Structure formats: C-alpha cells, structure tokens
Amino acid sequence: MGCRVVVLISGSGSNLQALIDSCQNGESPASICAVISNRADAYGLTRAKNAGIPTAVLDHKQYAGREAFDDALMQVIDSHQPDLVVLAGFMRILTAGFVRHYQGRLLNIHPSLLPRHKGLHTHQRALDEGDPEHGCSVHFVSEELDGGPVVVQAVLRVAADDTAQSLAERVHHLEHQIYPLAVRWFAEGRLRLTTDGAMLDERRLANCGEQIRPA
Known part of the structure; x- marks a missing residue:
C-alpha cells in the first residue's frame, strides 16, 4: 500500500489538506492512514472525514501528564503501523521518549528559516530583526524544540x-508546497535520516536542507 502516514493536528488542518490533495491526486505514493488530534473541535478532523480517512481524538487534558498522554498517543499511532508520522500544526511539546520512538520517521514544519526563530511569533521576530528573507522549513524532529536536521x-x-x-499568509502558502514535497521524497525512499544527518538521494543535505525560491 505504499508509505503509510499518520498525521497529527490540533487546528484547521490546512497543511493536512495539502497533504491529502497530494496523496489523492497521484502526486505521491504516500497514503494517509489516520489523522489524530488532541482537540475534538479541530477542523482538520472534518477535512479527514471528508476524504474518507479514519480519525481519532485524544484530549491531552484527560491524562495525568505529558508522558501519560504521549504513551497513549503512541499506542494509537502504532495501531495504524505507519512508516511516517507527520506533525501538521500539532500544538504539543513532545516528550523525549516519543521523539526517540519515531526517530527518523517523524517530520515537522516550522514557519521560519531554521535555525532562525525557533518557537513562536516567528513572523514578527523576522520583521523586528530586519531579516531580508523569511520562509518555512520541514525538518526531522529531534529532542530539541524545532531542532533536527x-x-x-x-x-x-x-x-x-x-x-x-x-x-504569515505568504509563508503559509509556501508550507502547502514544501510539506507534500518532503513527504513524497520520504515515501519514494529518497529521503532518510542517518547519523550524518538528513540524506536526499544518498546526498547529505546542508544545514538548511534543499532551498526552494518560488517565483
């Protein structure tokens, strides 16, 4: 069935929609087998249901702590036997145990040119610091917040x-282009994480990864 993908969301799911479209129009050999949210009111759940994708909700407030929630989340994810787990606006800081469990098969997208502007309010910070360029990054998740190759x-x-x-609006548009691209690379077997960093077509990627400058 190709590359099985589980997507984690907390909100509207616009990046999820871009991934769904990429998978369903034949651009990518990836197949989204489940969408999981920590919020029952996340509109991304509706997007998934409209696409015929199974969904689940785990309310983090119902668990004793971060570790308990992540343990339960891992059980639900693993029941779908995914090859890749994709964070698409999942507003939770993940525990080290969770990250290690999915090492090499956990991707995130961040609205800045990492390693600049980790964390929140990236667009205002780019303006405040007079950055001539801005954008977004897809990266493998590590135990460091917004870290990883x-x-x-x-x-x-x-x-x-x-x-x-x-x-924010301009960067969001770019997110919808590069996230499906990175997932497709992984699904095609072209992208992988090694001890030397991220590799694309057996070539070690630079610290900034592949750079795309849309016209």
Missing part, C-alpha cells in the same frame, strides 16, 4: 510593507 526550506524576500499578518 532540515529537509527543505522555501524562501521569500521580505517586502518593505510586509506585516506579521502578510508574512
């Missing part, structure tokens, strides 16, 4: 009249 980045020029909101 970068796979691919989409880069845009910051315009003189950009605001945090306009930057």
Whole structure:
C-alpha cells in the first residue's frame, strides 16, 4: 500500500489538506492512514472525514501528564503501523521518549528559516530583526524544540510593507508546497535520516536542507 502516514493536528488542518490533495491526486505514493488530534473541535478532523480517512481524538487534558498522554498517543499511532508520522500544526511539546520512538520517521514544519526563530511569533521576530528573507522549513524532529536536521526550506524576500499578518499568509502558502514535497521524497525512499544527518538521494543535505525560491 505504499508509505503509510499518520498525521497529527490540533487546528484547521490546512497543511493536512495539502497533504491529502497530494496523496489523492497521484502526486505521491504516500497514503494517509489516520489523522489524530488532541482537540475534538479541530477542523482538520472534518477535512479527514471528508476524504474518507479514519480519525481519532485524544484530549491531552484527560491524562495525568505529558508522558501519560504521549504513551497513549503512541499506542494509537502504532495501531495504524505507519512508516511516517507527520506533525501538521500539532500544538504539543513532545516528550523525549516519543521523539526517540519515531526517530527518523517523524517530520515537522516550522514557519521560519531554521535555525532562525525557533518557537513562536516567528513572523514578527523576522520583521523586528530586519531579516531580508523569511520562509518555512520541514525538518526531522529531534529532542530539541524545532531542532533536527532540515529537509527543505522555501524562501521569500521580505517586502518593505510586509506585516506579521502578510508574512504569515505568504509563508503559509509556501508550507502547502514544501510539506507534500518532503513527504513524497520520504515515501519514494529518497529521503532518510542517518547519523550524518538528513540524506536526499544518498546526498547529505546542508544545514538548511534543499532551498526552494518560488517565483
């Protein structure tokens, strides 16, 4: 059945929709076998159901702590036997045990050109620091927050009249391009994580990964 993917979400799921479209229109050999959310009201669950994808909800508030929640989450994920786990707006800081369990098959997308601007409020911080360029990064997840080897980045020029909101909208559009691309690379067997870092077509990627500069 190709590469089985589980997607974790917490919100509207626009990146999930981009992944669904990529899988269903034949662009990618990946197959999304489940979508899991920690919020029952996440609109991404509706997107998944509309696409005929099984869903599950695990409310983190119902668990004694982070470790208990992550243990339960791992059980649900593993019941689907995924080859890849994709974080698509999953607003939880994952425990080290969770990250280690999925090492080499756990991807995240972050709205900055990592390693710049880890954490929150990336667009305003890019403006405040006068960055000439901004964008988004897909990376393998490590135990360091927003760390892990970068796979691919989409880069845009910051315009003189950009605001945090306009930057967010422009970057979001780029996320929908590079996340399905990275998942496709993994599903095709071209992308993998080694002790030397991220490898694409047996070539070690630079610290910034592949860089794409849309016209």
